[in-house]
Amino acid sequence: MTLHHHSPRATVDRRRFLGLALGAAVTAPAALAACSGSSTGDNVAARHRDGILRIGVAGAPNNINPLDSSSELVQWPAEPVMESLYTYDQNLRSVPLLADGEPIVSTDGLTWKVKVRPGVTFHNGDPLTADHVVATLDHLLDLGSGSEWITYLIDYVQWFEAEDEHTAVIGLAKPYGLMRSHLTNLPIGHSDFVDRRDTMMGTGPYALTGYRPGQSFTLTRYDGYHGAEPKFEGIEFTVFTDGGTRLLTLQQGRVDLITSVPHTNLATIESDPDLRLVVAEAPMDVLTYVNLDAEPFSDENFRRAVAVSMDRAGVRDRVFGGHATLGQGPIGPAQRGWDPELKVFPAEADLEKAAELLKKADTDRREFSLTVGTTQLGRDIATVLAAGWAEIGLKVTIDQLAGGPWSSAWLSAEYEMLMNTFQSGFTSGPANYLTLTPGDSRNLLTCGYNDPEVDGWMDVVWQTTDENERDEALRNINRRLAEQAVMFPPVYPDLMMAQRSELSPIDVEGLRVSRLRPQRLAFVT
Numbered sequence: 001m002t003l004h005h006h007s008p009r010a011t012v013d014r015r016r017f018l019g020l021a022l023g024a025a026v027t028a029p030a031a032l033a034a035c036s037g038s039s040t041g042d043n044v045a046a047r048h049r050d051g052i053l054r055i056g057v058a059g060a061p062n063n064i065n066p067l068d069s070s071s072e073l074v075q076w077p078a079e080p081v082m083e084s085l086y087t088y089d090q091n092l093r094s095v096p097l098l099a100d101g102e103p104i105v106s107t108d109g110l111t112w113k114v115k116v117r118p119g120v121t122f123h124n125g126d127p128l129t130a131d132h133v134v135a136t137l138d139h140l141l142d143l144g145s146g147s148e149w150i151t152y153l154i155d156y157v158q159w160f161e162a163e164d165e166h167t168a169v170i171g172l173a174k175p176y177g178l179m180r181s182h183l184t185n186l187p188i189g190h191s192d193f194v195d196r197r198d199t200m201m202g203t204g205p206y207a208l209t210g211y212r213p214g215q216s217f218t219l220t221r222y223d224g225y226h227g228a229e230p231k232f233e234g235i236e237f238t239v240f241t242d243g244g245t246r247l248l249t250l251q252q253g254r255v256d257l258i259t260s261v262p263h264t265n266l267a268t269i270e271s272d273p274d275l276r277l278v279v280a281e282a283p284m285d286v287l288t289y290v291n292l293d294a295e296p297f298s299d300e301n302f303r304r305a306v307a308v309s310m311d312r313a314g315v316r317d318r319v320f321g322g323h324a325t326l327g328q329g330p331i332g333p334a335q336r337g338w339d340p341e342l343k344v345f346p347a348e349a350d351l352e353k354a355a356e357l358l359k360k361a362d363t364d365r366r367e368f369s370l371t372v373g374t375t376q377l378g379r380d381i382a383t384v385l386a387a388g389w390a391e392i393g394l395k396v397t398i399d400q401l402a403g404g405p406w407s408s409a410w411l412s413a414e415y416e417m418l419m420n421t422f423q424s425g426f427t428s429g430p431a432n433y434l435t436l437t438p439g440d441s442r443n444l445l446t447c448g449y450n451d452p453e454v455d456g457w458m459d460v461v462w463q464t465t466d467e468n469e470r471d472e473a474l475r476n477i478n479r480r481l482a483e484q485a486v487m488f489p490p491v492y493p494d495l496m497m498a499q500r501s502e503l504s505p506i507d508v509e510g511l512r513v514s515r516l517r518p519q520r521l522a523f524v525t
Contacts (some may be wrong), residue, residue, distance in 0.1 A: 004138055004160050040274070043253030046500055049428050051233035051502075055518065058260035059375075060214045060239045061403075065198040066187045068147045070426040071289045072514065076259070077217040077237045078229075080221035080519040081123075082187035085114055085133070088181070088513055090458075092430065093275055094184040098128060098164070098203060103183070109465075114168050114183070120226045121425035122190045123207035128160035135191035138172070143196065149427065151434055151445070152182060156462075177464045178433065178519040183246025185427050205230045205519045215239055247498070250275065257518075261496040263321025266401040267497045273457075280511040281324055282332040282495035285427040286381065288328070288488055289418045290439050292448030296365035297416060301357045303485035304384040306417075309354035311388030313347045315490040318379045324491035332492030334512050336422075336431040336467075341435030342484045354392045371409055374402050377421060385490060397429075411445065421493075425514025431474070433461065439481050449486045477480035 009172075041380050066078035087097040096102065100115040137160045140149040156179070157172040172179070193201035200208050205225045210218030217237040221230060238255065240246040243262035249255045251272065261277070262271065271276045290297035290306075297303050316324040326347050331337045370386065372378035379400060401409060405428040411413045424432040438447040440458045445459075453476075460473040481487045486508040495511055504522045 001024055004134060006471070029138065038457075040251070040253040043169065044160070044500070048502075050369070051231075053232045053235045053257070053518060053521060054247060054255040055235065055237050056240045056258040057237050058239070058243070058246070059241055063146075064211065064217075065194075065197050066200060066426075067136065067189055067191075067194060068145065068197070068269050070423070072259070072423050072426070073093050075423075075426045075514065076516045076518070077219070078187060078202075078209075079516060080206035080219055080235060081200050081208050082189060082459065083204050084184060084186050085116070086184040086190060088184065088429070088510070088515065090509065091505075092173075092513060094180055098188055099183075103180070111170045112161070112170040112172070112179060114166065114170070116166050116479070117226070118166060120203050122201055122203055123222050124190070124201065125224070125225075126190065128203055129165050130168040131165075132191050133168040133188055133270045133501035134160055134184070135194050136163050136189050139194040140186075141188070148434070149182075149186065151437065152178070152427065159409055169377070175463055175465075175471065178465075179461055181429050181431075182427070187250040198402055205492040206235055208272065209234075210373060230519045232519075234342060235518055237452075241434065249501065250498055253500065257499040257521075260498050261498050263319065263323065263496075265498075266321050266323070266496075268459065274501055276499050276501055276505070277508050278495075278497040278499060278508065278511075279383065280508045281332075281426070281493045282511045283334050283423060283430065283432055283514060284355050284495055285330070285422045285424055285432055285435050286493065287333065287418065287422050287435055288327075288330075288421050288490070288492060289415075289447045291413055291416055291418075292486065293413065294416070294448075296361075296363045296368055298448070299361045299363040300485065301361040304393070305354040305357035305361065306389065306394070307485040307488045308343055308357070309351055309389055309392050309394075310345065310351045310488065311349045311384055311491055312490045314349075314379055314384045314388060318384055319377070320491065321477065322492050323494040323496060324489050325494075327489040327491045330436060330487040330489060331432065331474060331478040332489075332493075333391045334430065335469055337478055339475050342479055342482065345488065366393055367397070368434065369397045369399050370404065370417045370419060371399045371401060372417045373406050373420045374400050375421070378419065381490065394454075422513050423495075425512070429513045436461075436477060436481075436487075439477065439486055449481075449484070451480065451484070454480055 019297055022096055024379045046358045061071055061073045064074055066082055067072050083098050085099040086094045089095045098117055100117045104113040116128055116130055126415050127175050139145050140147045156176040158173040161169050190201035206219035207222045209220040217234040221233055247265045248256040248257050290303055292298050312326045325333050328342045328344050370382050382398045389396050410418055422434055437443045437445045438450050440455055441450040457473040457477045461470050464470050502523055504524050507517055510517050
């Protein structure tokens, strides 16, 4: 039995985190062309005969290890393949899955003991043991792995071991109120596969049997699965980077479900009796940070001028077709800490107030750079905002960076304003704890903001086991970061997908924690 120790966070330099996977999923440049030649009815009939669920997605990552990245491009194909110790039930309560019952927690909250279920096997036939849980944690806390999970665990997880074949023990440096949340979201991998970036090995109802980088994932039903048998023989995820192409394949019946529906396609979907539009409130964050360590955003009046002149309604209507909630602070309507009464910023840009604030500003700068990802969505949001800011004399340069360089700019604080889209539910469930960390002055991801009261609320959020206390702290953080114009996203987008009517409806409640759950779907007559 080996005891695995973990060094405290204070020894870690910020730049050593440049391998973090957050935002590093890069959309493949090539799209698979839609085929033609047979009728929609024939295609749908073929779907029923071959028993394959086909899903069209918007991109593919370079690294497909779900222990490294929480990108939906990784997590949705991984959902049917890799399982967690605990999972969400239909009411989004945490219940055992790979764990054999509830964890045993010491009275001081520092030791967590989890039994793993006997009789569970990985897709290669190996039994699930506590050693695989330990190997998963080893990978997450290895600085060289580039796992974003380290940001959650590094301050808290001190050691871990396999007490016996079926018992994993985790030792904490201090009480960690979010530990159960993480055990509910963290996939458990096979010890021989946790470090690989080109495949995945789990205990789920489907095994990954084919992967074409930038093009597709092929999953095959695992006959040795420990739970209920899923309906489909297999699931195929195919990349169509162009939204119009994704819609065309859905209309033709060549796929059964598509993700990332552009707002320009909404009317077409809604008017087609064979299709169903899926709209859900989900933890879809438009990350919007400013760097307070340098001009112009070190000046509060400048920050507030930029915030009040943000064209939120324009982004909602022109980029998301009205399917978004106007932004205020960093916490949106699908997340813990959401405050519907918070009204710091107007829907329409307040150009008069912005001009007054600029006159009060100590900085003479009237230009800044906005760093966004390479997706068309990021470019569209930035274009609308830049046009609005131009009306008060601000010149904005839009810098588009691929996932890795974008993450590097964020982690090394080499940005003025930073923006990107991120789905936080895969690691956090119904909250966006990681995306709040730049507001903590002690965090490696700090954006230069220093407020001892906010730091205290952050400690409450991460450490308390009282959910009401956590929600109050989250609301306080959300309000303060909005009022100080530190984090002010333009909107909180709805999650939009489309499916054929022959497919059973997607569980919208599951989407509140970013769960697509394709293994639970079925064809209906």
